[in-house]
Amino acid sequence: MCAGKYITAAVAAMMTIAVGAQSALVPGALSGMTGVESAQSRIFTEASLYGYINGGAELYLEYGFDTLLVTELVIDGSDIRAEVYRMKDPEAAFGIFSVSRFRCNSGKRLTEHLCRSAYQLQFCKGPFYVSIVNDTGSEADQENSAELATLIIANIPEPSFDPGAFYPEAIDEETMRGAVLVRGPLGIYNGIPGLSDRLGDLSEYSALMIRHGRDTVASLRFNSELSAEQFMRNRKFSTGSGTSAVNSDSTISVMSPRHIIITF
Numbered sequence: 001m002c003a004g005k006y007i008t009a010a011v012a013a014m015m016t017i018a019v020g021a022q023s024a025l026v027p028g029a030l031s032g033m034t035g036v037e038s039a040q041s042r043i044f045t046e047a048s049l050y051g052y053i054n055g056g057a058e059l060y061l062e063y064g065f066d067t068l069l070v071t072e073l074v075i076d077g078s079d080i081r082a083e084v085y086r087m088k089d090p091e092a093a094f095g096i097f098s099v100s101r102f103r104c105n106s107g108k109r110l111t112e113h114l115c116r117s118a119y120q121l122q123f124c125k126g127p128f129y130v131s132i133v134n135d136t137g138s139e140a141d142q143e144n145s146a147e148l149a150t151l152i153i154a155n156i157p158e159p160s161f162d163p164g165a166f167y168p169e170a171i172d173e174e175t176m177r178g179a180v181l182v183r184g185p186l187g188i189y190n191g192i193p194g195l196s197d198r199l200g201d202l203s204e205y206s207a208l209m210i211r212h213g214r215d216t217v218a219s220l221r222f223n224s225e226l227s228a229e230q231f232m233r234n235r236k237f238s239t240g241s242g243t244s245a246v247n248s249d250s251t252i253s254v255m256s257p258r259h260i261i262i263t264f
Contacts, residue, residue, distance in 0.1 A: 033075075033147060033148070033151065035075050035076040035144070036073060036074070036075050037074040037075065037076075037077070038072075038073070038074045039071055039072070039073050039074075040071070040072045041069060041070065041071045041072075042069070042070045043067065043068070043069050043070075044067070044068040044069075044070070045067060045068075046061065046065055046066075049061070049065065049068060052068065052070065058186055059096070059099070059186045059187065059190060060085065060087075060096060062183055062184040062185075062186050062187060063087060063088075063092040063095045063096055063183050063184075063187065064087055064088030064089065064092040064183070065085065065087060065088070065092075066086040066087060066088055066127070067085075067086045068083060068084070068085050068086070069083075069084045069086075070082070070083050070084075071084075073148075075141075075144045076140060076144065078134060078135060078136055078138070078140070078141050078144070079134070079135045080132065080133070080134045080135075080141065080144060080145060080148070081132070081133045081134075082130065082131075082132050082148060082152075083130065083131045083132075083133075084128060084130050084152070085128065085129040085130070085131075086127055086128055087127050087128070087129060088127065089127055090124075090126055090127055090158065090159070090160070090161040090162075091161060091181060091183075091206055092127070092183070093124040093125070093126065093127050093128055093129045093161065094113060094124050094129075094160075094161035094181050095180075095181035095182065095183060095187060095206075096124070096129045097113055097115070097122060097123070097124040097129050098179060098180045098181050098191060099180060099182075099187055099190040099191040100122060100129075100131070101115035101122055102115075102117075103117060104116060104117065104177070105117055105118070107146075108146070110123065110146065110149055110150055110153055111123050111125050111153045111160060112125070112160040112161075113125070113160055113161060113176075114149075116142070116146075118137035118142065119133060119134055119135075119136075119137045120132065120133050120134075121142075121145045121146060121149050123149060123153065124160070124161065125153055125156045125158065125159075125160050126156045126157070126158025126159065126160070127158060128152075128156055130149065130152060132145045132148055132149055133145075161181075163176065163179065163208055165221065166206075166207075166208040166219035166221060167208070167210075167219055167261075168255075171210060175210050175211065175212075176210075178210070178211055179208060179209065179210045180192055180208075180209045181206065181207065181208050181209070182199075182206075182207050182209065183205065183206050183207075184202070184203065185201070185202075188202075191209065192209055192216065194216075195209075195216065195218070195264070198264070199218070202220075202231065203227070204222060204223040204224065204227040205220050205221060205222045205223060205227060205231075206220075206221050207219060207220040207221070212263070215263050215264060216263075216264045217261065217262070217263050217264075218261070218262045218263075218264070219259070219260075219261045220259070220260045220261070220262065221258060221259050222258045222259070222260075223258075224258065225257045225258055227258075228257060228258050228259075228260060229257075231260070232260070250262060250263060250264045251263050
């Protein structure tokens, strides 16, 4: 089997196991990727995730984890590892991405939510969060990582995460670079630890945090009206609509019975 067909088969197996009927995502164009010498894949479920990232699995489970496929590649003599996490929904995929990115470099924008450094390329699209890591940080390895990412991105038909459900007004690209989506205390601790004391005991919600000047704005969407009511009651907020002061350094806006925006 030639190298191109080898990588195609590996990724095909990965996507077939990870997405079942969506195996059509397998990009046939991978057969044109040159320099691939070997590829070995492993699949991890919720039950086996701890065996791969012991100590970090809880964060993925908090967001909503489905399946992980890890593919170890040798391309042009260099080791590259591709981790494809299928999460429960696009919000979960963006959430993991938002708390994992760090010191992103500039470069070609392959998809809407992407972060690259010399050694790692991360992105999320649809329900997938993908991390591609190389060992050397060389220009050649970065190019191979970008090529692999491009081929995967092109074959994910689902759209990228849209913050429109959290904020009625459009969020500019620069603000989204620092946005963090959380669904529990581990996400808050990893994304915006300064809010752990205020929001760390929340449950049954998703919150998109952005910076607005010196303020942090948290848009919270609860899974039910009951969860929102309990949150308001526990913090002695008014349950009426509109905007009111929470304390000396924060305000709250009730957008709907299940949607609350807090400015800190």
